Amino acid sequence: MAHSKPKSDAPFLFPKCEASVLPDPSRFFSNHLLSNPLPTNSFFQNFTLGKGDQPEYFHPYLIKPAKSSLSISYPSLFHNSDFFHEVFKPDITISGSPVDQSSRQTHQISSFSDLGVNLDFPSSNLRFFLVRGSPLFITFSVSCNTITISTSHEFVSFSGNSLSTKYVAKLNNNQTWLIYASSPIKLTKHDNSSIRCRGEFSGLIRIAVLPNSKPDFKPVLDRFKRSYPVSGDADFTKPFTLEYKWEKRGHGDLLMLAHPLHLKLLSKDNESVTVLNNIKYKSIDGDLTGVIGTGHCSGDVALT
Structure with a gap:
């Protein structure tokens, strides 16, 4: 039987193998990214290992995706003579209502760079822009959907401005979070642990914590809320x-x-x-x- 000689200009392809410990990470990447080699040992690697639900550290936040939500933790630091340890606790969790039941339920990486990764939740039309160097705000876009902002603690107070573009949420763990929207959004306190959006929203939302609830930080965050x-x-x-x-x-x-x-x-x-x-x-x-x-x-x- 005659064998055809491979073309000399054909690119070399490493043989495919099945990992015995971890499943194929390509399921967490958009299809248009799969024609090129996927990154290894990247700063967002935990988003692609196993179920993709382990937190990654974007100073100063720990970010943890789930099937249809993303949780943010401004973690407490524990240390002794042997180690430093940050404990993840979902201070703020952002989720959207499913708009396409047939869409994939896991998150999806739609683009990445040296410093950033875009994390999509196709079933709820959410996209998070997670970029190193500017993580003071957690920034995400919403397309024709309602959102829920919840906490593992309790909201002790929640208020918004007259334009419905800025809200202040105070938690019972002494944290204060600011929520900015690119256009009016009707957020109301649903119960002690969740805030919901009345009606659909399309636009950009940015969330930031006030460290030690310092009120003098607010004017600075207000000033730089538009650039991301x-x-x-x-x-x-x-x-x-x-x-x-x-x-x-x-x-x-x-x-x-x-x-x-x-x-x-x-x-x-x-x-x-x-x-x-x-x-x-x-x-x-x-x-x-x-x-x-x-x-x-x-x-x-x-x-x-």
């Missing part, structure tokens, strides 16, 4: 320099966070960066400090 990143890449083209560039949408500069090492390594000659020393968030790497940038930042290391 959707991806980010590392640029090594300049000698002895690593430059991270974020693709942003909205208006104005980005409000980002940097931990102590990053602050020391940021280029002092970079006039596009302003450090807000009064904005502090706790993290496993030390206090994170607010940084204002135009969408790119130069130095010897990137913002986390």
Whole structure:
């Protein structure tokens, strides 16, 4: 039997094998991403291992997806002489009503970059923009759906502004969360642990915690609520320099966070960066400090 000789210009393909420990992670990626190699050892790897429901750390939040929801934790830090440990507890959980029962019930990665990953929930028309370096806000879009915002604690108070575009939720664990919407959304307290949207909503929602419930942080968050990143890449083209560039949408500069090492390594000659020393968030790497940038930042290391 004659065998045809493979074309010399055909790309080499590694043989496919079945993992004995973990299932195929490709089920968590959009189809258009499967024609290229999938990332390994990435910062969002937990979203693709096993059931994809293990939390990942986006300073200062732990993010944990489920079948039709995403939970956010501003975790407490426990430590002794042997280890540091952050405990995940769902402070805020965001879910949407199923709009397509035939759609997949798991989350799906629709795009990723050096610094960011877009996490979709096709059954409820939700898309989360999870980007390193600017995680002070958790940003997500909604398309023609209702949403529910719940907590594992209790809401002790909930109020909104006259435009129905900003809400303040206080929890019984002494946390205060701010909720911003790109257009009016009717959010009402359903019970002690959940807030619901009356009617369908299409637009952008951003959620942020006030560390230690400091009210003087509110004007800063109000000011930078309109600009948000959707991806980010590392640029090594300049000698002895690593430059991270974020693709942003909205208006104005980005409000980002940097931990102590990053602050020391940021280029002092970079006039596009302003450090807000009064904005502090706790993290496993030390206090994170607010940084204002135009969408790119130069130095010897990137913002986390």
